[in-house]
Amino acid sequence: MNSLIWFRQDLRLADNKAFYQACSDIRSRNTATVVEAKTATVTEANAASTAQLRAAYIVTPKQWLAHDVGAMQIDFIERHVNLLGENLAKLGIELDVLTCDDFDGVDELLLAYIAQHDIKAIYASSELEHNERQRDSRLHALLESKSVSFNLFEQHCAITPGSVTNLSGDMYKVFTPFSKQWRAKAMSESFAPLPVPEVMHGCEQGSQVAYEPVRFELGDSYIERVSSEQWSAGEEAASERLNQFIEGHISQYSAKRDIPAIDGTSSLSPYLALGVLSPRQCIAAVLFYYPDALVNETSVCKTWINELIWREFYRHLLAAFPRLSKNANFNVLGDGIQWRNDADEFAAWCEGRTGYPIVDAAMRQLNQTGWMHNRLRMIVASFLTKHLLVDWRWGERYFRQKLIDGDLAANNGGWQWSAGTGCDAQPYFRVFNPYLQSEKFDPQAIFIKRFVPELNNVAPKLLHKPPSGGGYLGNTHSKSESQAKYNEPRVIDMFADVNVSASA
Numbered sequence: 221m222n223s224l225i226w227f228r229q230d231l232r233l234a235d236n237k238a239f240y241q242a243c244s245d246i247r248s249r250n251t252a253t254v255v256e257a258k259t260a261t262v263t264e265a266n267a268a269s270t271a272q273l274r275a276a277y278i279v280t281p282k283q284w285l286a287h288d289v290g291a292m293q294i295d296f297i298e299r300h301v302n303l304l305g306e307n308l309a310k311l312g313i314e315l316d317v318l319t320c321d322d323f324d325g326v327d328e329l330l331l332a333y334i335a336q337h338d339i340k341a342i343y344a345s346s347e348l349e350h351n352e353r354q355r356d357s358r359l360h361a362l363l364e365s366k367s368v369s370f371n372l373f374e375q376h377c378a379i380t381p382g383s384v385t386n387l388s389g390d391m392y393k394v395f396t397p398f399s400k401q402w403r404a405k406a407m408s409e410s411f412a413p414l415p416v417p418e419v420m421h422g423c424e425q426g427s428q429v430a431y432e433p434v435r436f437e438l439g440d441s442y443i444e445r446v447s448s449e450q451w452s453a454g455e456e457a458a459s460e461r462l463n464q465f466i467e468g469h470i471s472q473y474s475a476k477r478d479i480p481a482i483d484g485t486s487s488l489s490p491y492l493a494l495g496v497l498s499p500r501q502c503i504a505a506v507l508f509y510y511p512d513a514l515v516n517e518t519s520v521c522k523t524w525i526n527e528l529i530w531r532e533f534y535r536h537l538l539a540a541f542p543r544l545s546k547n548a549n550f551n552v553l554g555d556g557i558q559w560r561n562d563a564d565e566f567a568a569w570c571e572g573r574t575g576y577p578i579v580d581a582a583m584r585q586l587n588q589t590g591w592m593h594n595r596l597r598m599i600v601a602s603f604l605t606k607h608l609l610v611d612w613r614w615g616e617r618y619f620r621q622k623l624i625d626g627d628l629a630a631n632n633g634g635w636q637w638s639a640g641t642g643c644d645a646q647p648y649f650r651v652f653n654p655y656l657q658s659e660k661f662d663p664q665a666i667f668i669k670r671f672v673p674e675l676n677n678v679a680p681k682l683l684h685k686p687p688s689g690g691g692y693l694g695n696t697h698s699k700s701e702s703q704a705k706y707n708e709p710r711v712i713d714m715f716a717d718v719n720v721s722a723s724a
């Protein structure tokens with residue numbers, strides 16, 4: 221009677237509740253078997269203790285395509301699955317990498333797998349997204365009918381979704397009261413991470429097994445492969461980055477986190493998105509260095525913890541409002557917006573040739589590295605939705621296709637916040653002025669010039685000033701009419717009957 225640990229968005233061995241429980245259940249089962257077989261010889265007892273833990277990862281290329289999972293993120297997943305395979309092999313556990321087109325194919329694939337390997341229990345992390353939840357509830361019923369237990373563990377948030385609520389027991393719709401309640405609840409939580417389970421001595425898996433690296437079979441779903449090599453892979457790399465950040469940059473985070481030209485943030489999002497690192501590990505690491513971080517109002521870690529709480533907030537929202545997984549506006553008032561959706565302007569935005577230096581630099585950072593600084597994400601998202609009046613869903617989709625840290629909850633939350641359709645106390649009338657933003661956060665135009673080198677010879681102050689008569693300052697950017705049109709925020713058009721001023 222064997223068990224399966226099914227890895228999904230939890231590509232790690234440390235602090236993995238599902239993996240930890242699977243190992244501990246197998247160990248107890250085998251110990252019990254040995255005790256029961258006490259009348260038998262040692263060899264017979266060992267032969268009886270053959271319950272095995274297998275591991276699997278399921279590649280679903282068409283599902284990924286439907287979810288716009290970026291090619292760089294898929295490459296990053298592949299590298300992590302291979303590292304996981306190697307590390308599991310050291311524990312004596314074999315990782316099988318299985319492929320089917322999409323979630324619909326998972327049922328048949330798993331049923332064949334459990335029959336082949338005599339699996340009686342499956343362990344996995346629960347997932348919050350709608351299609352994933354549908355898949356799991358379907359599987360639950362199917363596996364039950366085969367007498368296979370399906371054990372799901374919530375571990376994508378530091379505090380379980382649904383447990384941070386207002387006095388009526390409802391999910392908060394704005395961040396600040398959520399964060400206060402989250403912090404209050406955190407006081408009574410333990411964030412001590414679970415260790416990596418030990419090698420299973422006494423089981424058949426006590427010795428190492430071989431692991432051959434795999435390359436995902438993506439068929440024609442993803443012809444393009446984009447390397448993620450500029451990001452180190454693995455749990456060790458992630459925890460090294462975490463520790464270095466907390467030992468060093470965290471004390472300066474609040475002052476430097478908005479300056480895209482410097483490395484002032486943790487850059488942990490690609491690891492958190494794949495579950496290579498858990499949010500509990502992040503909080504535990506902060507508490508290790510700063511034990512009063514959650515209670516001390518003046519802690520240097522307060523702002524960084526707040527960002528982790530934003531991550532939690534968007535995940536709790538996704539759990540409470542399944543419509544967020546289905547392209548719906550959070551705020552129904554957004555249903556009335558008449559988006560202009562000009563395809564040429566959208567293409568200019570995607571390619572970093574709008575004529576707005578900070579916007580172009582940011583989009584080129586995304587296209588070249590698969591990552592974008594948070595301040596810039598807010599600027600380009602505001603620009604796309606409130607200057608160009610392009611539907612936030614277009615931008616959300618483009619981000620997802622390019623980002624190495626693509627994550628439905630954070631991406632959807634960030635886009636809807638920026639578009640004014642989401643959870644924001646100041647929704648439609650918040651418009652980022654790209655010139656004021658670059659003047660404030662990239663005054664010397666260091667970041668702009670790094671990604672828009674054709675502006676190298678332009679004085680920074682000119683890059684933070686709208687060109688007179690429209691058009692663009694750069695040498696290689698033409699002063700076309702379409703660029704000139706970009707100059708005025710269009711929030712007024714969007715809400716023609718609302719009297720608002722379009723300011724930064």
Ligand code: FAD
Nearest residue numbers: 485486487488489527531594597625626627630631634635
């Ligand atoms: P740090 O500043 O070091 O923060 C630590 C961690 O907190 C991050 O790794 C991330 O997991 C979380 N976090 C920080 N800010 C936010 C936030 N505003 N919302 C939610 N979580 C946050 N983040 C993603 O992980 N995936 C996305 O697909 C994504 N899309 C976004 C789209 C838009 C339009 C906007 C405005 C923001 C988006 N974010 C997304 C949030 C944020 O920009 C990134 O998490 C952050 O830039 C990652 O850099 P970091 O790891 O250095 O963050």
